[in-house]
Amino acid sequence: MEEEKEVELLYFKTFVQVVKSGNYTKAAYVLDYAQSSITTHIQKLETMYGGKRLLERHGRTMKLTPSGELLYGYAEKMLALYEESQQILNNQEVKTIRIGTIESLAIYELPHVLAEFKKRYPEVRVQIIPDTEAVIIDKINNKELDFGLIIDKPFISERIQSISIKKQKMKVIVPPDHTYTKKTFFTLADFKDETIILTEEGCTYRAYLLNQLERNYIDFTLSMELSSIETIKKAVHNKWGIGFLPEFSIEGHDQVAGIPFQDEGFHFYSQLLYRKSSSQGPVFQYLINIFSRKASV
Template identity: 40%
Template sequence: MELTYLRTFCEVASLGSYTRAGERLGYAQSTVTAQIAKLEEIYGAVLLERSGRGMVPTFAGRNLLPYAREMLALREEAREIISGGYKGQLTIGAIETLAAYYLPHRLHRYRGRYPEIQLRVEPGSEAEIIAAVKGKSADFGLIFDKPYESEELVSLPLRQEPMYIVVHPEHHLAKVDSAAPSALAGEPLILTEEGCTYRQYLLQALKQAGMSPQVDMEFGNLEGIKQAVRHRWGTAFLPGYAIEEERRSGVLRAVPLTNDGEEAFYIQLIYRKDRRLPAALADFIVHMQEQQ
């Protein structure tokens, strides 16, 4: 029963709410409360407390959390190895753009082959995704960056992806075949939120060119960015996979960015080096590597 209580504890810590944890696990709130109370009795410490953000781990809870995740992950690995298959939950951490534009049809194909696997996609920043994979709260991570290296994680490049300056078809840059960062001098920029790897790359490139970036708008949603460009409110900077439809239709013009000597960006799948992969999870990697 202790592992059941630990799973409930991890869900409350992740979601910040007894109610939401109960909804995800299929329990009544009273059951979640009772399980946390039992766990606190076992460990002899208060593990969760209320704050302005909801329920958060106490000092003791924060110390327990990585061990709880490790025990749950080991139980799942043991179940996979013994059964020779996989029927549990597959959790993928992914940045928002990849969750929206790269994952869906690949997950659809994978789900067709493994209908008993529950797929869960957790959006987040690159740093959050890497931490989740290292902490075993996510089985895989999907990031978009220059080649990532880690002693703990495998980083598998899936596809090199070009970066584009995105403008309205009547913008003066729409007529050029490619553009260097210096072409954005004085341009009002419409960018993703802070923490986005390619936003950081562009701002750094502009500073290296001796320019002061003019960030007029920030959006956490790519559709908002593209709509703003369509209304001629400014210029965006996006990866190719996020604007394929707009490029084909001609609604927006995508101008390749030239920045000689810089490493390319790749869609990358990350997972722990020490993870024992049953056939179903190894097959997930194969599905992610398929280009269509």
Template identity: 40%
Template sequence: MEMTYLRTFREVAKWGSFTRAAETLGYAQSSITAQIQKLEESYGAVLLERFGRSMKLTMAGEALLQYANEINRLHEESKEVVSQQSKGTLTIGTIETLAAFYLPPYLQAYRRDFPDVNIVIQPGNEPFIIEAVKEGALDIGIILDPPFTDPELESLILREEPLVIIASPDHKLAGQSEVHVEDLQNESLILTEDGCTYRAMLLKVLKGNQVSYKLSYEFGNLEAIKQCVTYGLGIALLPRITVAEEIRKGQIVAIPFVDPACKFYTQLIIAKKKWKSKAYLGFLELLGGANYRND
């Protein structure tokens, strides 16, 4: 109710008249008088005094008017921001692969539509991202996995991500149109870090088919893996989107890895109980299209 009293106080100060303030606000004059009295009781000071036919601000009233004007400005601004829901912070958890090679054009488009939203990208592996989305520590998760379901989460497949074996142009696999697990017998492998879903898939397929291999290097950095492959230190399994530039320059070759287990998709995950602001829905719509359209 104090916002109402402050608004009444500003009108009385503006017009110097209870009567005029009542007409402007659509109140009875007795209501204006009562509101000012309650405001004076609240602040413990006389705010207005009569001079002739006009009401003038006391020193206390002049001090309060400055605060009342600022409070009103902030109140109006808050209504605009909340109604538009176009400010704040959006936290997105994803893996390095997608943060570097999938998200940038979407982030650029989102910044154009929601310039006042601060986006925080939180890197991590899939188990961390999934748990953080469930707990509300992340607003959105973007993962690279086989089709994913969880009773606490909404999940949406955005697109399939082809996985390829990358090798130097003079490697013996370079001339093949596709690579099968048996082709990796005794090959020197350069692996991504532990916790990577497509690394886990590759090792499981190798073990299940009793294919021997040599572990040459293990990196948590994609650029290091690509550089080692370029120098002929081994071969690696990576999403094709991560090596498009090196393929274009002829630094490496990329051969599709063909196996029933090798079906990976970029997927959007959000908590089912998450409240969706306009800015939040804007990002979901950007990635998921009609599935999250806010008509």
């Protein structure tokens, strides 16, 4: 039905241009159509109105018939309203942007982006909605979120666009006086018989670690599952176990030490997600551009 309406609008556009140009040949040049297409459009439009003739030839010029004169005024108004609606929608004021993200990115990475964004659009309200990746993706598909910010392997979808921002590195965190601080790097095998403190279920890098440990038959004890990264760092500082966190989340934190995690299969990226059909208005596009610039650094 929508396609039919678009085609009908095209007929009106052709009709108005023929009147302005004076004949089919000039109208075809202006609209970049074959002259046969111009003829077909006018015939289709006449059929829509019960076969009434809208144009008649006077020498080399096409003139409006009485029915054509009546329709021409309406056609101009319809096209003007269509163009006006396009401009309004394309420049529609965005009052709120909804971003779903995981806790680590919400705390440590997103503020830098939002600081730049708010300088340009201080009046736009930004809602940060922490959640798991699966829920974030579902809400983007359902138009409950405008953007998602996740850490995972490169995301591929027919409906969602993904911008990979940065390849993320993980670190195993231990108390500053732990013997492991002398390690150059930490492998899966080093988790053997360790007590581990992890984020809650739904976290992608947590799921990756647990899956790899189980696949390699490495025994360990999962002692705590905590929703807050700051709480995890405090638990590690208290020597209740060792943690597994993104490198950026422990930078400048002297209460724990970080040991680089080394695993060939770990290729996780921070990524911006949004619907491919989303509005590409100036506000949305500016935020996308900020993330795109970070991806190129």
